[in-house]
Amino acid sequence: MKLIECPRDAMQGLPDFIPTATKTEYLNTLLQVGFDTLDFGSFVSxxxxxxxxxxxxxxxxxxxxxxxxxxxxxxxxLRGAETALQHPEISYLGFPLSVSATFQRRNTNQSTAEALADVAAMHEQCERSGKTLVTYLSMGFGNPYGDAWSPxxxxxxxxxxxxLGVRIVALSDTIGASTAATITPLFSALIPAFPAIEFGAHLHTTPTTWHEKVAAAYEGGCRRFDGAIGGIGGCPMxxxxxxxxxxxxxxxxxxAEQGQDSGLDMAAFARAQAAAASVFAFH
Structure with a gap:
């Protein structure tokens, strides 16, 4: 399994500003753990x-x-993408393409067609710059607006x-609407149908439903998972x-249940957990 740690998602909705030095120190702690990828920040308004x-x-x-x-x-x-592309340290750009037209408008102030046009342009820019675009299918398991959803x-x-040539697609359970009954069939259908795409799972969950959701995605063939230490963050909707x-x-x-070695430095992970408890203690 490939683990993507998402402190950006954990921090972005907090009402009190976390000092830049505190953010930097926390992210440096996370960089010592050995995650595949760190979703560290965003270039948005x-x-x-x-x-x-x-x-x-x-x-x-x-x-x-x-x-x-x-x-x-x-x-x-595209403006945010152009800014991010100026930083050689960044390997991946992530863009939220919503299955719900209502959420696309609320989230990026675009129509679905406009968002897809941006995806095409971003993918081309990433290819020229030696970076990779990760497209998140937001509201990938349903939405609260009554917009149509189906596999x-x-x-x-x-x-x-x-x-378009996009190589990484993360199905995103933006509001925690997914169940095992929707997760497994979706991954089971998509993964063999699109062998050139690496599929990920960005699942939001309650403390009691996490296991069934991870197991369902794993059973469907997913091996790329987003997480955040402590389960901090998520969608306010x-x-x-x-x-x-x-x-x-x-x-x-x-x-561990699957008998897989994470490959992480567990002593560093313990330090990251302690750091997270400190960073998020008052939020």
Whole structure:
């Protein structure tokens, strides 16, 4: 299993600004653990996400000299992508393409057609710059707006991404709507149908449903999982206030159940857990 740690998702919705030095220190702690990828920040409007307005400053303070971990930054439009592409330290750009037209408009102020056009342009820019675009299919398991959702709709979005040459697609359970009954069939259908795409799972969950969701994605063939230490963060639109990010420690527990070695430095992970408890203690 490939683990993507998402402190950006954990921090972005917090109302109190986390000082830049604190963010930088925490991310440097995470870089020592050995995650495949660190979703560390985003180049979006400071008005949209005030918490991450210092992403460039944080990036400048990261120690990448002895870590295998690659950096991923979220962008919401071409302007953000162009900014992110100026930083050679970043390997991945992530863009949220929503299966729900309502959420696309709310999240990036675009129509679905406009968002797909941006995906095409970003993918081309990433290819020229030696970077990789990660496309998140937001609201990938349903939405609260009454917009149409079905496995066929998700497949149609994936077909369009495959036609563009997109190589990584993360199905995103934005509001915690997924169940084992929807997760396994979706991955089981998509993974063999699109062998050129690496599929990931960005699952939001309550503390009691995490195991069934991870197991369902794993059973469907998914081997790329997003998590956040402590399960911090998630979408504020979720119906259950306990719905948050998939806790990284639970992903590690599941890997152990499968007899898999995470390959992480567990002493460094313990230090990261302690750091997370400090960073998020007052939020």
């Amino acid at each position: 400071p008005k949209a996400i005030p918490q991450l307005r210092d992403t460039a400053e944080v990036l400048a303070g990261l120690d990448l000299s002895s870590t295998p971990t690659k950096l991923l930054a979220i962008v919401a439009n 066929e709709i998700v497949t149609d979005f994936t077909e369009q991404l495959a036609a 979720a119906a259950d206030e306990l719905t948050g990010n998939m806790a990284t420690e639970n992903l590690l527990r599941f890997m």
